[in-house]
Amino acid sequence: MDIEISPADQPFADEVQAWLDEHLVGEFAAHRGVGGPDDSAAWDVRARWEKELAAGRWLGLTWPEEYGGRGATLAQAIIFEYLYARAQAPYRLNVQGQDLFGPTLLMFGTAGQKARFLPRILAAEEFWGQGFSEPDAGSDLASVRTQARLVKGNGEGGGTWVLDGQKIWMTFGASADWLYVLCRTDPQSSRHHGLSMLIVPAHQPGVHIRPIRNMLGEGAFCEVFFDGARTSADLVVGQPGQGWTVAMAALGVERGTLLMPQQLGFEREAEHVLELARERPGAAGLSHRLVDCWIAVRLMRVTTLRTIGELVAGRPPGAQAATSKLYASVQHQRLLELATELLAEDATVTGDNYALAPLQRAFLLSRAETIYGGSSQIQRNIIGERILGLPREPRPA
Amino acid sequence: MNFLRSDEQLELRSAVRDFLAAKSAEPEVRRLMATETGYDPAVWAQLSDQLGLPGMAIPEQYGGAGFGYTELGIVFEEMGRALLCAPYLSSVALAAEALLRCADEAARKDLLPGLAAGRTIGTLALLEQPGRWDEAAVQLRASRVQRAAEEGMGGPARGETGWVLDGSKRHVPDGHIADLIMVGARTPAGVGLFAVDGAAAGLTTTLVPTLDQTRKQAHLEFAGTPARLIGDAADGWPVIQDVLRTAAILLAAEQVGGASRAVEMAVSYAGLRVQFGRPVGSFQGIKHLCADLLTEAEAARSAAYYGLSALATGSADLPVAASLAKVYCSQAYTRIASDAIQVHGGIGFTWEHPAHLYFKRAKASESLFGTPSYHRDLLAAQLALPPAVSSVEV
Numbered sequence: 001m002d003i004e005i006s007p008a009d010q011p012f013a014d015e016v017q018a019w020l021d022e023h024l025v026g027e028f029a030a031h032r033g034v035g036g037p038d039d040s041a042a043w044d045v046r047a048r049w050e051k052e053l054a055a056g057r058w059l060g061l062t063w064p065e066e067y068g069g070r071g072a073t074l075a076q077a078i079i080f081e082y083l084y085a086r087a088q089a090p091y092r093l094n095v096q097g098q099d100l101f102g103p104t105l106l107m108f109g110t111a112g113q114k115a116r117f118l119p120r121i122l123a124a125e126e127f128w129g130q131g132f133s134e135p136d137a138g139s140d141l142a143s144v145r146t147q148a149r150l151v152k153g154n155g156e157g158g159g160t161w162v163l164d165g166q167k168i169w170m171t172f173g174a175s176a177d178w179l180y181v182l183c184r185t186d187p188q189s190s191r192h193h194g195l196s197m198l199i200v201p202a203h204q205p206g207v208h209i210r211p212i213r214n215m216l217g218e219g220a221f222c223e224v225f226f227d228g229a230r231t232s233a234d235l236v237v238g239q240p241g242q243g244w245t246v247a248m249a250a251l252g253v254e255r256g257t258l259l260m261p262q263q264l265g266f267e268r269e270a271e272h273v274l275e276l277a278r279e280r281p282g283a284a285g286l287s288h289r290l291v292d293c294w295i296a297v298r299l300m301r302v303t304t305l306r307t308i309g310e311l312v313a314g315r316p317p318g319a320q321a322a323t324s325k326l327y328a329s330v331q332h333q334r335l336l337e338l339a340t341e342l343l344a345e346d347a348t349v350t351g352d353n354y355a356l357a358p359l360q361r362a363f364l365l366s367r368a369e370t371i372y373g374g375s376s377q378i379q380r381n382i383i384g385e386r387i388l389g390l391p392r393e394p395r396p397a
Numbered sequence: 398m399n400f401l402r403s404d405e406q407l408e409l410r411s412a413v414r415d416f417l418a419a420k421s422a423e424p425e426v427r428r429l430m431a432t433e434t435g436y437d438p439a440v441w442a443q444l445s446d447q448l449g450l451p452g453m454a455i456p457e458q459y460g461g462a463g464f465g466y467t468e469l470g471i472v473f474e475e476m477g478r479a480l481l482c483a484p485y486l487s488s489v490a491l492a493a494e495a496l497l498r499c500a501d502e503a504a505r506k507d508l509l510p511g512l513a514a515g516r517t518i519g520t521l522a523l524l525e526q527p528g529r530w531d532e533a534a535v536q537l538r539a540s541r542v543q544r545a546a547e548e549g550m551g552g553p554a555r556g557e558t559g560w561v562l563d564g565s566k567r568h569v570p571d572g573h574i575a576d577l578i579m580v581g582a583r584t585p586a587g588v589g590l591f592a593v594d595g596a597a598a599g600l601t602t603t604l605v606p607t608l609d610q611t612r613k614q615a616h617l618e619f620a621g622t623p624a625r626l627i628g629d630a631a632d633g634w635p636v637i638q639d640v641l642r643t644a645a646i647l648l649a650a651e652q653v654g655g656a657s658r659a660v661e662m663a664v665s666y667a668g669l670r671v672q673f674g675r676p677v678g679s680f681q682g683i684k685h686l687c688a689d690l691l692t693e694a695e696a697a698r699s700a701a702y703y704g705l706s707a708l709a710t711g712s713a714d715l716p717v718a719a720s721l722a723k724v725y726c727s728q729a730y731t732r733i734a735s736d737a738i739q740v741h742g743g744i745g746f747t748w749e750h751p752a753h754l755y756f757k758r759a760k761a762s763e764s765l766f767g768t769p770s771y772h773r774d775l776l777a778a779q780l781a782l783p784p785a786v787s788s789v790e791v
Contacts, residue, residue, distance in 0.1 A: 004399045274780055274781075277782055277783070278782065278783070283783055284784060287773070287774075287777040287782045287783060287784065288773045288777070290777070290780075290782055291724070291776045291780065291782070292724075294776070294780060295700070295724060295725055295776075296696075298721065299699045299700055299703070299721075299725065302400065302700070302702060303695065303696065305399070305400055306400045306401075306698075306699060306702065309399050309400050309401035310401060313401055315401075318695075319691060319695055320695040320698065320699065323688075323692035323696075324695075326688070327692050327695070327696055377681075377685070379688070380681070380684065380685040380688035380689065381681070381684065381685075383687075383691055383692065384678070384684035384685065384687055384688045385684070387691065388664045388678075388684075388687055388688065388691060389664070389668065390668055390676075390679065390683075391668060391675070391678055391679040393679055393680075393681065393684075394679065
């Protein structure tokens with residue numbers, strides 16, 4: 001079940017495939033299928049791979065050429081992602097820069113900001129971290145308390161923002177060079193008013209980034225402390241006070257294509273689990289559940305292809321675009337629960353130093369999939385209110 | 398693979414939806430489900446003559462419109478939404494499909510134009526024991542005899558050798574009104590496909606009261622019933638198997654239509670019904686349930702689209718796609734229709750409210766052409782998984 005490639009795009013597809021054939025070799029080929037949205041495995045190899053991609057100008061394909069993109073069509077970007085995922089090229093590290101902050105800056109940034117930041121994202125020179133969640137602002141993002149005050153000055157940027165507060169759950173924060181941070185810039189404001197999106201250099205005395213060990217024992221997430229951290233007054237995305245709109249745009253960047261590599265990964269995982277089932281005595285009682293998991297994974301792909309078809313045709317994506325994250329995250333957990341049941345005691349032991357087998361890693365990592373990017377409960381609120389038009393929960397006055 | 402519906406296909410959808418809104422509103426569904434025939438011949442004539450729906454996917458050379466399975470899927474989905482009471486599934490997905498897929502060109506020429514025009518109502522009689530949609534379960538006997546009298550269906554003339562059927566078929570969709578009954582029967586050579594005139598001698602049809610009153614079933618008794626062999630006496634099963642796969646997918650499209658409508662009904666009610674001073678849909682207990690129903694309906698839509706795409710492209714994946722669609726859409730529809738009742742509370746349990754009509758259609762559709770468990774067994778075999786038997790010895 002493949003994506004459709006138009007005759008006009010066939011040369012482009014051939015170019016992508018030829019490049020992958022030529023460059024996905026050596027240590028990169030040895031790390032096929034490695035990594036995931038919150039999986040820091042094989043970091044150094046993946047960082048080198050990202051440089052390789054940058055040299056081939058395969059990052060930010062749809063971005064304008066002046067910022068290092070190719071001005072490619074959405075259809076071409078989808079072809080690239082599909083062939084990339086099919087080749088099992090390592091999962092890219094700078095998702096924050098390439099897929100979330102970059103597209104947001106293209107929408108809201110000044111010419112100067114775009115010229116300064118976008119080319120370095122596509123050159124894989126600067127990595128980005130997202131500073132949205134706080135200890136007391138998780139699903140309720142509008143409770144953000146991190147403060148930024150503008151200190152007037154005559155310098156190049158016309159002054160300085162000074163930040164105080166704490167952010168949490170910053171994916172790959174320890175490797176970030178720049179942060180985009182949702183701050184309260186009007187101290188009198190509440191909820192989604194008076195917020196601003198600031199661009200903050202990570203490497204400075206006022207920024208302290210501390211990895212949080214996740215349940216795998218790895219430090220993919222970080223917490224970040226701002227203690228008089230500084231950034232130039234002109235490094236605000238959109239207008240001061242417009243931060244909520246900018247943050248929602250960042251979270252709303254179409255993920256139809258982003259799901260594809262993950263889902264092709266799920267399919268390989270499902271194949272692997274079926275393979276195990278064929279070999280293991282005692283799998284017979286699991287046959288119907290295995291079939292259901294296999295069905296779910298196949299349906300994820302169909303659903304993604306439905307969304308892609310609509311996007312390429314320039315139609316607004318249907319309801320399935322809103323339900324796919326909820327569906328995929330829940331079903332993926334179910335697949336891995338079944339895989340570990342199939343492995344029985346083999347799933348209960350690790351290598352030395354808590355070295356985990358791939359299915360064990362996936363099993364543990366999948367716990368986060370129903371939490372990050374909007375928990376399943378928040379997804380259900382969004383589906384209920386924005387797609388089905390059900391009334392909002394009355395908010396406390 | 399592209400699952401996008403074209404502008405023309407979307408126009409077809411709204412044309413069919415408008416027609417059914419006018420002709421198959423809830424009072425009409427309730428009126429027809431209480432009748433013995435279970436459909437309105439005038440509406441059937443209109444959907445045949447004005448919209449050409451029975452011949453939608455039949456090639457033009459046999460009197461159809463020559464559209465594909467994608468269009469047919471749209472029609473089934475809309476009929477499922479409206480709970481249309483009509484022998485469309487039996488005529489189109491079973492009888493016409495059997496003729497389209499058989500190797501008997503003469504039979505196609507004789508019998509398809511009537512089905513395409515809606516003048517003939519057809520069905521397929523296969524099931525003999527509950528839940529047994531497999532080849533071994535086909536035991537109704539077909540024997541060669543010297544013809545004593547002229548028979549229908551363009552069969553051999555008086556005095557020539559012909560076939561007669563003896564045995565019974567159960568749960569035949571619309572078997573009580575069918576003019577043309579395609580029958581899977583055991584011949585000395587294997588399983589053959591036969592065509593029987595609905596008015597043939599030695600055929601007794603008994604309407605069976607059904608849980609889902611919007612789709613009728615009949616038990617059929619064959620006693621020396623003359624039948625026309627379609628194709629070869631040994632090659633019927635592969636044809637029937639593909640017909641069942643096709644029908645499972647088209648039924649899946651119908652299930653998606655019904656499921657989507659049930660979600661809409663639940664959501665609409667949740668937005669109107671006020672308790673504790675708020676619409677109940679503002680409570681997460683109800684809102685999240687509705688979100689789950691939509692998620693399930695969208696996954697079911699993907700399952701049906703996957704099946705329709707396998708049909709439209711003539712994919713070798715058809716067996717897998719059909720079982721996948723049957724498993725997923727059956728379960729999704731039943732769950733959605735059931736939870737839609739839950740969202741409605743007490744009113745959803747009443748006869749006057751339409752929620753039970755969808756719930757019963759869902760339940761009856763679940764076993765039609767094989768239960769989800771049966772299709773999981775088929776998929777497990779396709780995926781080379783061990784058969785689902787217990788590993789525990791007692």
